Amino acid sequence: MLTSLPPVWHGRLVALKGGQTNHCFRLETGQGCYWLRLGCQTPARLGINRHHELIIHQAASRAGLAPLIRYSDTRTGLLILDWLSEPDWRQTPGSLTALMNRVARLHRLEVRGPGRLNLHHRAQHYLEQLTHQPAWLTATLAQFSQPELNPDFTPVLCHCDLTAGNLMGPRPWLLDWEYACLADAAFELAVIADDRALDDNGCAALLAAYNAAGGQVSLARLRARLPWVQLLTLLWAMVQYQHTQKASYQVWLESARAKLTNRLG
Template sequence: MPLADEVAALLDRIPVLQGRSRAVAELPGGLTNQNLHVTTPEGDYVVRVFRGDAALLGIDRDAEHDNTGAAAEAGVGAPVVSYHPDLGCLVIGFLTGTTLDNDSFSDPAVLARAADACRRLHAGPRFTGDFDMFRRQATYLATVRERGYRLFDGYAGFDDSFQRVRRALAVRATPTVPCNNDLLAGNFVDDGERIWLIDYEYSGNNDACFELGNTATECDLDEDTVDALVAAYFGEPLRHLRARVRLQSLVSEYGWSLWGAIQASASSLDFDFDSWGQERFDKAAATFTSPRFERLLEEVVRDD
C-alpha cells in the first residue's frame, strides 16, 4: 500500500479525524516518530506515529502519553487529544509558533523564554517514571555489547571518569523534577510571547541541570550562552551550578552517543546515526581529557 494510503487508513481509524475533510502534511524531524500535521475544519492536530524499536531504545509509550498530558497541565506542552496504543499513535493539539534552531539562542529574549519554559515544566505535575542517564548509559552499553554493535574507539576508556562525575553530582543532588530530557532546538516552539516544549519520548523526573546541560550540548551553546542560560533559569550564574550544568552536558553526550550506536545498527531509517553518535562521543572525550574536567569536579561540590 502506498504511504499516502497507509496514512489515510490510519487517520480513518482515529475517532477525532473520522469522517472529516482534512489536509495532511508531514512535519520535519522525528527519528523515532512520523509526525503528521492534520488540518480539519474543527482544528489542527499533530498525529505522532510511533516507529522504531521502543524497547531497544528505552522508550515507554504509556509514560510518554502520561507526561505529555502533565506538560500540558503545566502550561508548557500541547494538549493531548487521544492516545491509541493499538494503532501506535498519539494525537495532540498543534502549536502555532516558530520552531527554534541553534542560532535562535543567541537572542537573549529567546533564551529567557526558553529558561522560563523549562522552569514551568519543572514546577509542574510529577511525571510517570524517572530518567537517570547513568542507568540508561549502562543499559545502552550492555545492549551494544550483547548485540555486537560497533562501539566508538576509546569509549570504554572513560568509564572511570564517568563514574567520578556520577559521584561528584551526588554530593549536592537536589530533588528531581519533571524533565523532557531531549530538548534539541526543534523541540522548542516559540509563539513570540512564550515557548512551548514538545516531544516527551524520553521524559521522566530528573535533575533540572541535566535538562539545561542536555539543551546546551544539543543546541551547541557556547560558554557565554550556557552561563546566560544558567543565570536565566536560576536567577544568578552560581559557580557550582555552572559546573553542574557543564558536567550534565558531558553526561548527556557520553550517554546519548550510545543511542546513536544502537540506531546505527538497528534502524532502517536513511540517517547517519553513526556520525550523530560519534559527534557526541567526541564532545565528551574532549571534556574528559581537558584540564577543565578536574576543575569542574571540584567546583560542583564546593560552595560559591
Template sequence: MEALLDRIPVLRGLPRSVVELPGGLTNQNLRVTTPTDDLVVRRFRGDAALLGIDRDAEHLNTRAAAQAGVGAPVVDYRPDLGVLVIGYIDGTTYDNGSFASPDALARAGRAVRRLHDGPRFTGDFDMFARQAGYLRTVQERGFRLVEGYADHGPAFRRVQAALAVRAAPTVPCNNDLLAGNFVDDGTRVWLIDYEYSGNNDACFELGNTATECDLDDDQVEALLAAYDGRATRSRLARVRLQALVSAYGWSLWGAIQACASTLDFDFDSWGRERFEKAARGFTSRGFDALLEEVARAD
C-alpha cells in the first residue's frame, strides 16, 4: 500500500497517516492525511465489467458533482493504478436512523436537488436495461438466483410501461444513495460515491434512497417535498414505483456478488432482502393504484 501511495504525486515522499474507512464493497477507501492535505484514496476492487461499473465515467461524474457543489473535489485519477483520489469531507456520515430527523431528511432532499440541477453526467443509467443485463449474467454464468424471482417479471414490466407514460427528461443521478453516501458537515449535506452514476429519472434517485434507507411512507413524502417543494400524487407514485424498480434490479447485483466476490460479506442476504422488498410491493393491495396514479396529471 505504501508503495502504491508513493506513486501518487500529491502524496509522494510526504509523511502521512493512513486509516481505512468503513464500507466500500467495490472499493477500499483510505483516508490519507499529510501536513498539507486530507484525502481519500479509493482503490478499485471487484470485477467492474461484471457489475457494469465504468471507472472513467465515475471519475468524470465525480468532477461534475463537485462542480454542482455537492461532491468531493477530485485531486487525481490513476486508472493505471486503479485509484481515484478525492478530498476528504469532514462530517457525519448518515445511517438509516438519521432520517428520523425531519431536518436531516429535508437537508438530504435539498442535496439531491443540487446534484440534479448540476452539470449533466457522462453516460446514462436505466435500471430496466441494467436489470436485463444482470439477469443475463446470472443465467449465463449459472449463478444462484433467489427462488421466485422470475414470477415478478410481469409486474416489473408493468411498472416500466406505466413510468413511460409521463416520463420526464433525465438528470445527473448518483443512483446508489444509501445512507452511508450522505455526509453532513454541519453546513450542508454532501453526496459521495459515483460508481453507478449516470443521467436518469430523478424519481429513481429518490425511490432508491427510500428503499435503501428504509424510509416509511411519511418520510418518502417528506423527502419528495424537500426535493420538489411539494409532493403531488403522481410524483409520489413515481417515487414509490421506482423504489420497487431499484430493489428488484439491485437484488441481482447481490446475486452476482454472492457468487463472484471474494469479500467476506453476505451478499446473498443483501440481495434477498431487496428482492423481498420488491416482491411485497409488486403483490401489495396498493400496487395497481400506483400504476394508475403515476400516469395521471396532478
C-alpha cells in the first residue's frame, strides 16, 4: 500500500484497533506521525460516497472542525491526517456544551455537492441487500410511515455519525466523515442522544445546549428521529452480519432491535 503512494509517505505502519469497517494505522515517517485509513472495499454497500466525504471533510477542516487532510484517494478510501494524541470520548467524555457549539457551527456551513439524506431511501438501500427479512422486521418497518415520525425540516450540513469514537479531545475534533451529507439537524442530535443513552432530561439538556449555540430543534423532532437512528443502525448491522458473519454485528443488531422495540412500544 505504501509503495503505491508518493515517496514522502513511505514509512512504518502500526495497525490500530477500533474501526468497524475500515483499516486504520499510525504512519511514522521522517516528517512526523500521521493517521492513515484504508477504506472498506465496498463503500456503496454501506451508503458511503467517498467524493462527498472528501468535499465535506475539507469544508469542516477549513472551519476548524476536523483535522487537515494531508493526502486522499477516493478510489480506495485512503486518507492521511495529522496524528492526534488526544483521547477520544469513549475514554474521556467531553463537555456537551462544547460539542453542541461545534455541531451548531457545522450546521451553519454551506457546501456545494453533497447529497441529501432520505431516510426511507437509506433504509430501502439496506433492505435490498438482505437475502431474508424476518417477519418482525416487516412489522416494524410499517410503523415508519406514520406522519409523526416524518416531520418537515430544512436540511443542513450534518456529520450523521457523531458517536463517542468519532469525537476527540476537549474541543472536540470531529472525525470520520463517511456518512456526512445534508440532513435534518434533529437526526444529527438523535445520533448523539442514542449513543449517549440519554433519557428525557438528557435530551432536554442536549437541545438546550444546541439551541443556545444558535441551532433550532424541538423535542418533538428529536423524538421523531430517534427511531430512525435505531432502525438504520439495525439494518446496517444486518447487512454487515450477512456479509461477514462476525458475531460483533449480531450483538450490535440485537442491541439496536431492543432499543427500537422499546422506543416504538
